[in-house]
Amino acid sequence: MNRLTTKSVKGTAKALRGPTHHVVVVGAGLAGLSATLHLLGAGRQVTVVERADEPGGRAGLLDRGGYRVDTGPTVLTMPDLVEEAFAAVGHSMAGRLDLVPLHPAYRARFADGSALDVHTEGTAMEEEIARFAGAREAVGYRRLRAWLEQLYREGRKILHRYATWHLLRRLRLRSRGKETTYYQLQVARQHLRAGVYLLNWLEGQNLTLPTCRQADLERWTTSDDARLRQEAGHFVRWTSSQKITRDLSFPAVRWNGPTQPMDDEARWDTARRLLHDDTLKPEDRLAGLLLLLYAQWPATISRLTVGHIEETDTGARIHLGPVPVELPAPVAELALQQVTVRRCHATLARTNSPWLFPGGQPGRPISAWAMGERLRKLGIRLAEARSTALFQLATELPAAVLARTLGIDITVAVKWQRAAAGDWAAYAAEVSRRTSTRQRG
Ligand SMILES: Cc1cc2nc3c(=O)[nH]c(=O)nc-3n(C[C@H](O)[C@H](O)[C@H](O)COP(=O)(O)OP(=O)(O)OC[C@H]3O[C@@H](n4cnc5c(N)ncnc54)[C@H](O)[C@@H]3O)c2cc1C
Known part of the structure; x- marks a missing residue:
């Protein structure tokens, strides 16, 4: 094999070309040492360089006047990972390390003189938490531990x-x-x-x-x-x-566009209600219209700021993607009204909250979940309504315009367009055929 896969700074995988039979590992901390063992196990020759006098990095040991002090890790949370590294070169952790269980595992001392013993065993730890922080915290600890155990039980690795x-x-x-x-x-x-x-x-x-x-x-x-x-x-x-299972197949669900589109007529009925029903809260009407007309998820709507709305000579625009969208008159009115209300509120409350839909906590926007709940209360089925809106827009607009104006990924826009049988490629070909025929004629 002549390729090594590494992770670049941003976390994307990148393949190095050229010979890789000899690898230099810089740093003999736990990461460098485990990488070394895995590389050796994979048949590479490895040279480790370390600037300190000894390996170990932050997992170091000080030897002062006969006292040995660990400078780093106190708790070995996942010994399996250490085991894996030894196993890569045909060794075992038990054959190389003497791990001595400690009771308590360690003692945390606080500036006020109090101390908390940290135990590995559940009941002992629960009792210690009850002593240190009260029965309620101990119950919380038990719940957390049970959840973690369930999460990591069999297949935790x-x-x-x-x-x-x-x-x-x-x-x-x-x-x-x-x-x-x-x-x-x-x-x-x-x-x-x-x-x-x-x-x-x-x-x-x-x-x-x-x-x-x-x-x-x-x-x-x-x-x-x-x-x-x-x-x-x-x-x-x-x-x-990953070859963990054999011969199991779980066919991927093919992406076929909206599976349960909302009836388009129902969508327009709801949109009309939101446009004209003054008994509904203006912010709910605006949020609902952004979903029904512009296919925006509650998560995106909830994070809009007053800066996303731009007042123009003729009305207002909204910036959902790199290219702003002109809002039709009644929606523009609602949007501008919301901006005014937000600005007045900010002045009165002396806050600088920029959110178009502020949440309960000062300075925070409404959560996506709460926004979704508000829309559901208006009778809007979120996924269906978004599907229908996107489906409709995809039949009317080219994918590139969809992506730039609605702020969705181009690959998603293309898929939606295909699903909506948007004929833009055919249409563009047709237009260019017509143009060239005219030019020739
Ligand atoms: C006080 C403390 C308590 C901790 N407690 C725990 C715990 O309980 N449980 C737990 O899992 N983790 C704990 N950690 C974290 C754990 O110690 C580290 O995550 C782990 O040791 C980091 O390993 P590393 O190889 O990534 O980095 P490092 O240990 O920092 O190793 C990097 C190595 O590279 C060398 N190096 C750097 N640059 C060069 C260079 N240019 N040329 C040559 N050599 C170079 C350094 O000298 C060093 O030896 C604790 C850390 C500290 C400090």
């Missing part, structure tokens, strides 16, 4: 890999350095939870991912207690690509 190397990396790539949206995070969480549910079910059946066969998987997907079935498909496909 696999889930850790899936979360770190797949979900997180994908999130980073998709957000391209921008803040991750609430929805992106929710989707990643659901994928992770789906993996947990499947693993827990397998455990109940005395199965593991490697021993799970197609028939077992189908038993789960058709059972009543299968939760987040569709999302689990994502996890299963990843485990196959």
